[in-house]
Amino acid sequence: MMAEMTEAADESESFEGFYRRRWQDAARWATALCGERALGEELAQEAFIAIQLRFSILDNPEGYLRRTIVNLTKEAHRSTARRRWRERTASGRDRASNAADSARADPDLIAVLSGLSHEQRAVLVLRYWADWDETSIAESLGCQRSTVRSHAKRGLDQLRAELETDQ
């Protein structure tokens, strides 16, 4: 399971320090949300580039990172990043890393998760795996906390129904 997201941030922390400290979690969030490791890592890099450009004016880089990751993964299906990723997956390195991850992962689970709406998938991933609190999820999705709970229930119901059907 993911480490708690609320690691203490040093007020005087540089962008480089923030990047080193948060890279792995951000890449894992993005990968879990988009379902593909190479694309997830690319989206995480894109998020950090966005943050680097305005790090000096951010009073909450953690929150900005979370919102950016969620938004970028939502956009990924129609963005140029996905096209670039598709082009790059022709390379052997990416094919190998994705194949290795797929072998370790639960392909049925990943497939059902990918079929959920972005909001349901995000809530399940962020609440039950990444351990974000409801407020952070609501802020990142731009919805009410009650809507987060609704997405969680419906998403879990759908996940349960489809995985049981598969068995």
Add this chain to the structure above:
Amino acid sequence: MNDEQDPLISRLRAGLDAATGGIDSDPPLLGDVTATPRAEPKRAWLTAVAAAALVGFTAAGIFVTTLDSEDSPELAPLDSRTVVAGTPDGSVPPTDGSVPPTDGSVPPTVGGNDQIYRATATVLESQDHGPQLCLGVILDSYPPQCGGLDITNWDWRALASERANETRWGEYVVVGTYDREAATFTLTQPARDAAPPTPAPVPSDTAVPSRYPGRVEAAVTVSER
């Protein structure tokens, strides 16, 4: 059954741990940092009108830039409740006990070109121009159309927005400086969605009276980094 005991959630955690377990803890070198590409602005007549209105009203001390006061946004300077004056050089001292910047950045000043403005407004990017802070009339088409100030450091990536026909827009709270000569707006704080998902209760002794019935405006502190 709580979450810890639910076998489905256990499976979810294990599956995602496995799917993301190979990610290196050492971050890669970031690529070349470039600003989000922006379309070359084609300043429409509406932009000129809006900018002229802004200059005129600002000079008159009114700070209301709208062509239509009912439907259009205001670009309001932060007032004495939020801009803390008093240092000999006119700079704004921190209000939160933080140490003033030592990295060479210039703190905002009251009045002049470093005046910090706040607006709740539509920001729109289209094929014709980059992200602009809409001032004045917003044409009620789909997608909408408007003109205003180019925003020099806008980034859509952390913001919810709507898209249609290569136009992207949304309503946001923006805080930043206004360059009259260039007719540009530069954010000094990250923009945020105009309608937060869970509005926090505002203690009665710190609430800022709203110009609009039913709306409470949060105070913005310019010394935040």
